[in-house]
Amino acid sequence: MINLETTLLCGQSFAWRQEGDTYSAVVANRVITLTEKTFVHAVASDQTLSHYFDCAWHYDEAEEYLASIDPHLAACIAQHRSIRILNQDPWETTISFILSQNNNIARITQLHRALCQRWGSEVAEGFYAFPTAEQLRCATEGELRSLGVGYRSSYVLDAVANHELLQRVWELDDLKASHLLQTIKGVGAKVAACILLFAYHRMNVVPVDTWIERVQLNHPHYTSWDLFSPYAGLAQQYLFHHERTQGGAV
DNA sequence: GGCCAGGAGGCCT
């Protein structure tokens, strides 16, 4: 079981399109098309997809534990059941969240697609993979700006120049990994946390944005995210989505 | 309907 709409369209990934109940994207150079009904069968026969959707992880146990800690969080989990944390490509995720700053989901998705169409490989009719660092090396700041990337253009180019450091992140603990990611221009604490949670599966990392600040404001007893350790990142995802869709109401 | 100001899942100098 999975909540595809919330998992794929609510700010974790910018690669997916929705048409009715059908979701499609290019993952690992293949076009993937899914509905919630075909999901179980699709991942069962496909190791790449199974990993992408994090099927082996113990969500039931983690969510049960989180629900036992706090009633509000329990309600959020019950209501938005089966949000999953994806195992996305670190490079694509890094660029995506550099694009995300001072931006909304619709525009981030649009920029993601623009980069794919301009520099990515066409893997099927009308479907383009996210460009590799090697492919993006051809990009100029002027070209990026003309696509609408704006002042983030120089950040993208700095990430291209330093993309090899993404390999080293796997070996580092959360704090050191965050510091290393922040050596890329345009990557601060928030963007680094998004990369760690959504690409490196660091389940205890919490991206703090304006929505999560609002959660903290409305729930002063959340004195520290350590409350939800070692699953604070998963807790964040439920609290974040609930806050965005229903405000402070429980 | 048209105009304009402030915001949008931050970060740099």
Add this chain to the structure above:
DNA sequence: AGGCCTCATGGC
């Protein structure tokens, strides 16, 4: 503390 690309949105 201000500025930054650009676009959708809401207030007037």
